[in-house]
Amino acid sequence: MSPILPGFVWASAWSGIGEGPYTLAAKIIYANNLRTRYLRKGILWRQGKGASLLDPCPTSNDEMASSLGNMLYQASLAARIPRLYKALATDREFRYCAKCISSGFQAAIAQIPGIVQCPIHGEIHRNSCIHCGASTPPYFLNNDHLPSFSCTECGSPLGGELLIDRRVDAWSTPDRLDRLDPIHTWLERINTSKDIHWMNVSEWSTTLQSPEGTRDHTRDAVFAVLRSRLLPDKTVPESNLDQKPEVFGPFVLTQGAKSSPDLTEAEYGTILRRIALPPELQKYREHFRTPSFGVAVPVGSLVPPHLHAHLIWRAQFQKVTSIYCEPYSRFDFCAVAVPQLLNMKVNRLEAKISNRRISDGILGATWNASLKIAVEWHKMQISFREVPLPEAERRWLIAVDRWANRLGCWRHRNYFPIAVIKVKDRITGQDHLYFVVA
Structure with a gap:
């Protein structure tokens, strides 16, 4: 259904189902010779930022502007998937298919980076000008930028050779919109x-x-x-990630899952033995340095990644400061360490951490994240071999500062690499818990 805009110059042929608010705003502005400030009457404008077109919240200060604001909102991803649009889509840049934009169209789903290709044309979704290579502007409306079908740097058309910004006769929707x-x-x-x-x-x-x-x-x-x-679906394109996320689970949440989460002494003793420092670390002691966040970091590529990973892994289940590291009590392990690792209160987890499979899942997911981080750090150390020692030292310090949230105690730095997902089995009615690391 095409939007109806009373009081505006508008033609239903200019838009189609699935079109996003960026190109709709461009058409209504150009066709009616409007300024961006007019939209402030119909869209919630955030001081200094303007309005994100992922969620152009409509207001009702002006009847005509309100109808425009509602049209843009209904075309947005916030209207289509309000629960998860922020987790799936970006407004940092305008993403487009060159063939779509050549007729003044951009699909709202182009803002989802996981959708690499345009479903209509098979073209790669771009974030730069095909002529000069300049980055596209943010997916925002603000005082300094009008949405356009042309490059903001060189002025060339994003969709090829024809400038269509003010060519209302060139605006149309692509064939086969049903592919969306x-x-x-x-x-x-x-x-x-x-x-x-x-x-x-x-x-x-x-x-x-x-x-x-x-x-x-x-x-x-x-x-x-x-x-x-x-929600597997073969009609939806697969992600382009080189390494698929690691999924731990499902872990069944039984009816007794809401009982006391405390571990026994024996159960906690088993966990402490698992995270104990491996003896082979001793021979690499001179290759570590301990920054201010209290977890030792390799200063070269001689340290095997799995040993570095063990230090990161262990730190997540200890009290860590710049001066000392010591284990939690078994009570604080359940009430503090694990909930903070997952960034949730223990009662939200709705599971006994002493459940053997669930605690193994948490430990396994934390180890997996630690190892991935250590492997990336090791790759970085190898790259430092190619530069003189003073420069390598400078790069190491910069890298430690940039990676501190991953190399240290994650909860202290608001870094949470383990996703927690609860899924209800429609057949059995049981709740299943998953932990995900990417």
């Missing part, structure tokens, strides 16, 4: 499913560093977990 339907249906399944509860998705991070402090890797991983494990 499978993804729209899948997103609707995610949004309406009461069987999946991703308990810490907003805080979850991957073990890899995303560029420029973004959450690109995390969004790709969320898409991959939903697409391949929780």
Whole structure:
């Protein structure tokens, strides 16, 4: 259904089902010779930022502007999948298919990095100009930027050779819009499913560093977990992740799962023996340095990654300061260490941590995350061999500072690499728990 905009110059042929608010806003602005400030009457404007087009919250200050605000909101991913749009999509950059944008169209789902190719044309979703290579602007409306079908740097058309910004006769929707339907249906399944509860998705991070402090890797991983494990659907394109997320589980939450989560002395003793320092660490002691966050870090590539991983792993289950590390009591292990590791209160976990399979799952997921981090750190140390010693030392210090949240005690630095997902089995009615690391 095409939007109806009373009081505006508008043609129904300009838009189609699945079009996102960026190109819709561009058309309405150009066709009616509006300024971005007009949209402030119909969309919630955040001081200094403007309005994200992932969620252009409509307001009702002005009747005409309100109708425009509602149109943009209904076209947004926030309207289509309000529960998880932030975890799946980005507004850091405008993403587009060159063939779609050549007629003034961008699908809202193009903002999901996990969807690498345009379902309509098979073209790669781009985030830069095909002429000059300049990055596309953010997926925002703000005082400094009008949405456009052309590059903000060189002025060339994003979709080829024809400038269409003010060519209303060139605006149309692509053929085969129905190719967007499978993804729209899948997103609707995610949004309406009461069987999946991703308990810490907003805080979850991957073990890899995303560029420029973004959450690109995390969004790709969320898409991959939903697409391949929780709601598998062959009509939806697979994620382009080189390494698929590791999924631990399912662990059945039985009826007695809400009883006391305390471990026995014997159970906790088994855990302490598992995380005890391996004897072979002794011969590498001179190759470690302990930064201010209290967990030793290798200063070269001679230390095997699995030994470094053991130090990271162990730190997650201890009281760690810059001066000392000591184990938690068995009571604090259940009430403090594990819930803080997963960034949730123990009663939200709804499971006995003393349940052998669940505690093994938590320990296994933490080890997996630690090993992935240690392997990446080892690769970085190898790259430092190629530079003179003073420069290598400088790079090491910079890297330690940048990686501190991963190399130290995660909970102290608000880093949570283990996703916690509860899924209800529709056949048995039982709740299953999953831990995910990417």
